[in-house]
Amino acid sequence: SAAALFGESSAAEESSDTEMDHLRRWVLSGRPPSHQTTLLMELQQRLLEGNGECTVKVGLDLQGRPKGLAEPYFTESLQTIAKVAEQSKAASSLIVEKVTKDSPVSKCAEVLVRRKAADQYIDLRVAVCGNVDSGKSTFVGVCTKGILDNGRGSVRQKVFRHKHEAETGRTSSISEQLMGFDAEGNVVNFSELQPTGSEHATSKRPATQKEIADKSAKVVTFIDLAGHEKYLKTTVSGIVGSVPDYGCVVVSANNGVQRMTKEHLGLLLALRIPFFVVITRVDTCPAEVLKNTTEEIVKILKAPKVGKLPLMVRELKDVVISAKNLREDRVAPVFQVSNVTAQNLALVHRFLNLLPVRRDWTSARKLPPEATIDSTYYVQGVGTVVGTLITQGAFHANDTAWLGPDANGHFRPAVIKSIHVKQTMVEFAQAGTAACFALKKERRSDIRRGMVLLATDGPPPVAVYEFEAEVSVLYHSTTIQNNYQPVLHCGGVRQSCALNLLDRDVLRTGDQARVRFRFLYKPEYVKVGSRVVFREGRTKGVGSVCAIIPIAASSSSTAASSGASGSTPAAT
Numbered sequence: 001s002a003a004a005l006f007g008e009s010s011a012a013e014e015s016s017d018t019e020m021d022h023l024r025r026w027v028l029s030g031r032p033p034s035h036q037t038t039l040l041m042e043l044q045q046r047l048l049e050g051n052g053e054c055t056v057k058v059g060l061d062l063q064g065r066p067k068g069l070a071e072p073y074f075t076e077s078l079q080t081i082a083k084v085a086e087q088s089k090a091a092s093s094l095i096v097e098k099v100t101k102d103s104p105v106s107k108c109a110e111v112l113v114r115r116k117a118a119d120q121y122i123d124l125r126v127a128v129c130g131n132v133d134s135g136k137s138t139f140v141g142v143c144t145k146g147i148l149d150n151g152r153g154s155v156r157q158k159v160f161r162h163k164h165e166a167e168t169g170r171t172s173s174i175s176e177q178l179m180g181f182d183a184e185g186n187v188v189n190f191s192e193l194q195p196t197g198s199e200h201a202t203s204k205r206p207a208t209q210k211e212i213a214d215k216s217a218k219v220v221t222f223i224d225l226a227g228h229e230k231y232l233k234t235t236v237s238g239i240v241g242s243v244p245d246y247g248c249v250v251v252s253a254n255n256g257v258q259r260m261t262k263e264h265l266g267l268l269l270a271l272r273i274p275f276f277v278v279i280t281r282v283d284t285c286p287a288e289v290l291k292n293t294t295e296e297i298v299k300i301l302k303a304p305k306v307g308k309l310p311l312m313v314r315e316l317k318d319v320v321i322s323a324k325n326l327r328e329d330r331v332a333p334v335f336q337v338s339n340v341t342a343q344n345l346a347l348v349h350r351f352l353n354l355l356p357v358r359r360d361w362t363s364a365r366k367l368p369p370e371a372t373i374d375s376t377y378y379v380q381g382v383g384t385v386v387g388t389l390i391t392q393g394a395f396h397a398n399d400t401a402w403l404g405p406d407a408n409g410h411f412r413p414a415v416i417k418s419i420h421v422k423q424t425m426v427e428f429a430q431a432g433t434a435a436c437f438a439l440k441k442e443r444r445s446d447i448r449r450g451m452v453l454l455a456t457d458g459p460p461p462v463a464v465y466e467f468e469a470e471v472s473v474l475y476h477s478t479t480i481q482n483n484y485q486p487v488l489h490c491g492g493v494r495q496s497c498a499l500n501l502l503d504r505d506v507l508r509t510g511d512q513a514r515v516r517f518r519f520l521y522k523p524e525y526v527k528v529g530s531r532v533v534f535r536e537g538r539t540k541g542v543g544s545v546c547a548i549i550p551i552a553a554s555s556s557s558t559a560a561s562s563g564a565s566g567s568t569p570a571a572t
Contacts, residue, residue: 022062023069026077040084043113047088051357052115052122053218055095055324056081059108066098068106081111090115091183091217095354096320110320112354114217116183122218123432124357127239127273130250131258132227135280135339137171139250140222142339143348144177145206146190149339151284158206159224172231174238175224176434178209178422180216185353188215193342213422220352221434222248229260233487233494233535239267240489240533241374243389245358246326247275253285253336256293257300263540269306270474270542271531274326274358276333277301278348283338294334301332308332319347323354361432368455369393369401371435372492376447383417384442386453387434389492393455394430395419395437401453403439405463406446409523409551413456415440450493452525463523464548468502469532471543472512480507486536488517490545493524499534514546523551 028036046054058077059069069077078094085092095110114122128136141155142148149155153169160166161173180188189207213219223242225235239247247268251261268275277297282290294312301308309331311322322333333351337344375387395401397419404411417438419429429435437453454461473480484499497517504513517532530545 019061023059023067024073024077026056026058026080027073028080029076036080036084039080040087043084043090044088047090047113047115048362051361052117052120053356054113055354056092056111056113057108058111059100059106066100066108068098068100068108071105071107074107074109078109078111081113085113088113088115089117093184096316112185114183114185116217119426121180121213121216122357123221123434124218124246124352124355125221125223125242125244126246126248126352127223127225127242127244127268128248128250129225129235129239129264129268130227131252131255131260131264132170132229134227134250134252134255134258134261136227136250137175137224138339139278139280139337140175140177140224142193142342142345143352144179144189144222146187146193147206148193148195148342151340155339170228171224171226172228172234173226174234174242177222177224178212179220179222179352180212181218181220181353182215183217185350187349188212193345208423210423213424218353219422220355225264227260227264232260232263235264236267236489236533236535237492237494239264239271239273240531241372241389241492243359243391244273246355247273249275249277251277251279251293251297253279253281253290253293256289257296262300265300265306266474266540267533270472270533270540272329274329276322276326276335276351279334279336280339282336282343283341290336294336297334301334310334312336313344313347313351316347316350319351320354323351323356327356327358357432359432361430364392364431365394367392367431368457369395369399369453370455371395371401371437371453373447373451373453374449374492376444376449377436378444379438382438384439384444384447386437386439386447388437388453390429390431390433390435391491392431394428395435395453396428400456402456402460403442403447403453404451404461405523405525406451407522409463409465411454411460411463414442414453416453450491450495450524452492454525461525462548462550463525464519465523465551466516466518466549467526467545468514468516468547468549469543469545470512471515471532471534471541473507473509474540474542476507476509476539476541478508480539481505484536485520486534486539486541488519489533489535490524490526490530493526495522495524496520497534515543516549 061067082092092111092113095112097109100106137156137159138149141159225238298310301310311331311333313333313335325331370392371388371390373386377385399416402411403414417440420436482500488497497519500516502514532543534541
């Protein structure tokens with residue numbers, strides 16, 4: 001029994017030593033030089049996995065509980081993290097610090113480590129949506145320009161793209177605005193928010209995209225979308241084609257949740273895009289109305305079909321919890337802000353700084369190059385320029401790529417003369433980047449939205465008229481039958497198509513089925529696994545491409561079906 005007791009004591013001591021070693025793993029005193037090398041390799045691996053940033057926890061035990069470290073060990077741990085980060089060409093900044101015991105004082109903390117490469121930055125894309133007149137453009141303008149609103153929409157004028165938008169006060173296009181953070185987590189667009197009309201706000205020119213990108217280690221790209229119902233197709237194209245990491249649903253505290261708010265919310269849920277909610281105009285809203293709006297939002301988020309855990313963000317602790325868990329698409333942070341008084345805007349900035357990139361662009365960059373064209377321009381003295389989103393691989397200046405499909409479904413080689421990213425000329429651009437390509441000897445009229453640029457390795461790619469998809473109907477007032485003709489969105493593609501049911505006679509709201517889509521006007525480039533959204537009026541559905549049908553096969557099947565039936569059933 002004495003041996004058994006001795007054995008138990010020895011095991012307990014060994015466990016205690018292991019836990020203490022884990023708590024003090026960032027303490028270098030009394031350690032061999034190889035320990036620092038091990039920490040350096042571990043941090044570099046985590047930076048690679050996190051697309052250039054990661055968080056390091058200090059004072060947690062093996063089970064992840066905040067046990068804390070005594071003051072000398074805690075201070076040395078932070079110094080070690082800063083030293084190892086510097087060796088990895090990164091910078092460290094303290095996110096949050098907590099005292100776990102008062103006597104003697106023990107602390108634990110979380111530290112953000114972010115790479116500060118001069119030629120690269122982390123690009124986080126956030127789609128801003130919500131009902132018309134909810135304050136989306138004003139919120140984006142305050143975050144990116146550093147000037148508070150005057151309560152009558154003065155800041156939104158700085159983010160509008162067209163004259164009619166400024167005259168009506170309503171966004172009708174897709175606008176991109178940048179907010180940059182340096183390696184320490186400071187906003188580079190401005191030093192502090194300035195009131196509208198102040199001498200500093202009127203005299204200082206807002207930073208350009210090039211200046212923001214040059215100074216930033218992380219860039220948040222706000223995709224400002226339209227809120228009015230008649231611009232819904234533009235909003236759907238923006239959400240589907242811009243590949244956002246997260247969504248931001250803006251709700252006016254005075255107006256509450258409107259029908260278009262629910263439309264945009266349902267679209268984000270259908271595409272499985274994590275989102276957070278920003279309630280604006282809390283400075284002018286009566287307390288009782290604000291309470292009702294907040295309760296309505298919480299009720300919607302808790303609904304079984306939504307299944308989110310609402311988290312009201314009121315302090316820094318809530319910011320850290322929200323930023324860490326939003327990526328898993330389980331929580332939905334809710335901010336209450338004012339674009340006039342700057343209430344809680346600092347919490348939003350901290351939240352965006354800590355928010356990790358959701359998509360794994362590191363593995364996508366190892367695949368063959370592919371870019372989707374979403375806009376075209378003609379620049380005097382340069383020629384045709386296309387705006388693209390690179391979805392995989394990397395493109396270099398003077399590369400040759402397949403461009404297509406044209407109206408006949410053909411691809412042709414095109415030479416990329418130069419590349420611009422965030423108004424800066426670069427030698428190459430890789431997956432996860434929105435870039436502009438100047439194409440050699442191409443007419444703008446021959447290029448349209450939805451075309452792609454692909455690697456020239458191997459034979460030309462194949463365009464399709466028909467493909468099959470597994471779809472789910474989100475809403476339809478009656479039933480969907482064969483030859484139903486909605487507008488289909490898939491990446492940059494937006495075209496009317498005919499839908500034919502394969503395994504059932506009709507589709508109703510909530511039904512799932514395998515269907516075949518056929519483009520009505522021209523073939524498109526579609527890949528298996530791509531997400532699709534189809535809509536017609538208030539009818540909406542989502543799905544995923546499961547099979548593509550080559551043009552020759554689809555032509556023969558269409559001829560056979562028309563010869564056999566002689567007519568096509570009407571759509572309902």
